[in-house]
Amino acid sequence: MTEYLQEKVHVQNYIRMQFPSCSANESFARVAVASFVAQLDPTLEELTELKTAVSEAVTNAIIHGYENSFGEIRIECSLYDQTVKITIEDDGVGIEDVDMARQPLYTSRPELERSGMGLTIMESFVDRMEIQSEPGQGTRVTLVKSMGGQKTSQRPS
Amino acid sequence: MSLQTTTISGVLVARLQGELDHHAVEKIREDIEQTVQQEGINRLVLSFANIHFMDSSGIGLVLGRLRTIQALGGKMALCEVQNSLQKIFEMSGILKVLKLFPSEQEAIEYVRGE
Numbered sequence: 001m002t003e004y005l006q007e008k009v010h011v012q013n014y015i016r017m018q019f020p021s022c023s024a025n026e027s028f029a030r031v032a033v034a035s036f037v038a039q040l041d042p043t044l045e046e047l048t049e050l051k052t053a054v055s056e057a058v059t060n061a062i063i064h065g066y067e068n069s070f071g072e073i074r075i076e077c078s079l080y081d082q083t084v085k086i087t088i089e090d091d092g093v094g095i096e097d098v099d100m101a102r103q104p105l106y107t108s109r110p111e112l113e114r115s116g117m118g119l120t121i122m123e124s125f126v127d128r129m130e131i132q133s134e135p136g137q138g139t140r141v142t143l144v145k146s147m148g149g150q151k152t153s154q155r156p157s
Numbered sequence: 158m159s160l161q162t163t164t165i166s167g168v169l170v171a172r173l174q175g176e177l178d179h180h181a182v183e184k185i186r187e188d189i190e191q192t193v194q195q196e197g198i199n200r201l202v203l204s205f206a207n208i209h210f211m212d213s214s215g216i217g218l219v220l221g222r223l224r225t226i227q228a229l230g231g232k233m234a235l236c237e238v239q240n241s242l243q244k245i246f247e248m249s250g251i252l253k254v255l256k257l258f259p260s261e262q263e264a265i266e267y268v269r270g271e
Contacts, residue, residue: 023180048210048241055212059179113186115216117249124248 011085013039014078021066021073021090023059030054033077037084042147049125050084050145056118057088057141064108065092065139082148089140095133102131160185162192168200168265169193174207177215186218190225199231200268204261206237216249223255236264 015036019025030051037050054075061073074089095101101108102123107116123129128144159181161172171189175181193201201222208215219235226233236258238246246252258264 023178023183026178026180027176044241045244049244051210052212052245055178055210059212059214063179113217113221115213115220115249117213117216121213121245121248125244 011078011080014076016074016076018072018074021062021069021071021092023062025073026055026058026062029058029073029075033075033086036077037079037147040079040082040084040147046145046147050086050143050147053122053125053129053143053145054086054088056122057086057143060118060141061088061090061092061139063112063114064095065090067093081146083144083146086143087140088143089138091138094135094137094139095131096135098131098133160188162188164196164198165265166269167198168202168268169196169198170202170204170261170265172204172207177208177211177218179212179214182214182218186221189222193225193229199226199229201226201231201233202261202264202268203233203235204237204264205235205239205242206261209239209241211242211245213245213249216245216251219249219251219255232268232270234258234264234267236261 017032019028033054034047034051037047058073062068065071071090071092075086077084077086100106102119104120105116107114122143126143126145130142131139133139159173159175161174163170169192173185203219203222223233234256237260238257256267258267
């Protein structure tokens with residue numbers, strides 16, 4: 001999985017999409033990813049977890065990255081073996097302190113009735129989550145999850 | 158339609174529909190808040206019978222309504238949460254502050270204090 005994060009493996013299939021930061025696209029993004037990933041024959045639970053994680057990431061790009069103004073969100077979803085890697089990228093304001101943002105219940109926008117659970121949920125619904133962010137430049141979230149019941153942790157390392 | 162509301166014995170029953178994401182909850186929140194204020198109700202049941210997907214926006218919606226109802230001195234409960242939402246409910250801690258019932262009727266009776 002580390003090799004996959006470092007892009008040292010050949011992907012077998014991928015999709016790329018880009019769309020404006022409107023909230024109507026949240027459901028489009030998670031459904032598109034889920035239907036692409038269906039070829040790995042995931043369990044319903046794995047698919048729900050992946051959809052939830054994608055939904056959180058896209059919502060974060062819209063609310064926090066672009067602060068509800070117009071911007072572009074890019075998603076790349078690639079498959080290798082039984083593993084999916086998804087990057088969700090925006091050119092928004094970025095995150096000053098990623099470690100603080102990852103704390104459960106932390107929210108930068110308490111007035112918006114956010115639960116502060118988004119990153120915590122993403123992290124627990126995938127096998128690996130990486131956040132790269134540069135204030136003023138944007139944020140890239142990478143999610144990696146093995147599907148089809150073959151958990152990476154059960155494989156010999 | 159993402160929400161159907163009905164008042165039963167002084168209890169506002171909000172039956173949520175569809176997928177509870179950031180896009181959907183904004184309208185639902187407004188609708189529930191408006192109905193609560195217009196009808197002067199402080200007892201609320203949120204039914205999840207028709208919700209098969211929810212992200213953390215749904216958690217925000219539930220906890221936000223709890224704040225509203227508590228500020229009005231009322232009572233609130235949840236009912237019919239589907240299995241697919243179980244994990245997110247557990248993670249959220251919602252069930253530490255709100256009671257969940259298998260049926261709408263039981264939830265209504267609970268918030269009426271019966």
